[in-house]
Amino acid sequence: MKLEILTKSENSTVQKDIISKIRDLIILKNLEPGDKLPSERMLSEKFEVSRSNVREAIQKLEFYGLLKSIPQSGTFVANIGAIAMNGMIEDILRLDEPEFKDLVETRILLELKTARLAALRRTENDLLKLEEALFAYKEKVNNGEEAVQEDLLFHLAIAKASGNSTMNTFMLIITPEIITNFQKHHVCDAGLSKRGILDHQAIFDAIKDKKPQVAKQKMKEHFKELYNYCYNLE
Numbered sequence: 001m002k003l004e005i006l007t008k009s010e011n012s013t014v015q016k017d018i019i020s021k022i023r024d025l026i027i028l029k030n031l032e033p034g035d036k037l038p039s040e041r042m043l044s045e046k047f048e049v050s051r052s053n054v055r056e057a058i059q060k061l062e063f064y065g066l067l068k069s070i071p072q073s074g075t076f077v078a079n080i081g082a083i084a085m086n087g088m089i090e091d092i093l094r095l096d097e098p099e100f101k102d103l104v105e106t107r108i109l110l111e112l113k114t115a116r117l118a119a120l121r122r123t124e125n126d127l128l129k130l131e132e133a134l135f136a137y138k139e140k141v142n143n144g145e146e147a148v149q150e151d152l153l154f155h156l157a158i159a160k161a162s163g164n165s166t167m168n169t170f171m172l173i174i175t176p177e178i179i180t181n182f183q184k185h186h187v188c189d190a191g192l193s194k195r196g197i198l199d200h201q202a203i204f205d206a207i208k209d210k211k212p213q214v215a216k217q218k219m220k221e222h223f224k225e226l227y228n229y230c231y232n233l234e
Helices: 008-028 040-047 051-063 082-094 100-121 124-142 148-161 165-185 190-208 212-222 224-232
Strands: 067-070 074-077
Touching (some): 008 040, 008 051, 008 082, 040 051, 051 067, 051 082, 100 148, 100 165, 100 190, 100 212, 100 224, 124 148, 148 165, 148 190, 190 212, 212 224
Antiparallel strands (some): 067 074
């Protein structure tokens, strides 16, 4: 088999095509909830794509709750009716790659909540992780180095401290796209990075002191420039 390296756009197109074919297969075979799909190898041969592409498509459908993979057993149709499944797959196929503005809006909405919850639920171990991330960010910025990844690691530590696994998962999903776009658009200049140290410290202090409303407000203030930049983005 010839090995091809696909661009992100091409990979997205291939993935959508596979999802569409899986839907058609479910309809054709009249598969019901609990019925097993053919193996990845069989689907790969049938659709004439790589097994990794099939795996990614299955993982996406599993993420949305349409399929369920069981180790050593296979992949099964989830407990959802045919009409609902077809409608959801149609929606998935229409999904576009998120724009930077969409990512920022989602991140802000999530982080106002995670900051508040972290102040209510954080453990001593959470505080240690936050302090480590805060120190790493300070060190990079004070040395004049780019600290985008350290910045986001601090925010991911807040999401984990929130004790809400779903919010934490969403943050993990959008973080790679945010890092890419930060670097692409040069969002964080030296001035903002320096101010970020003070912002992060204020957020950390509010979480440490278990002050949820203060944590939420400090997070809101922290995102002011990013939010404005996002909406003024040409």
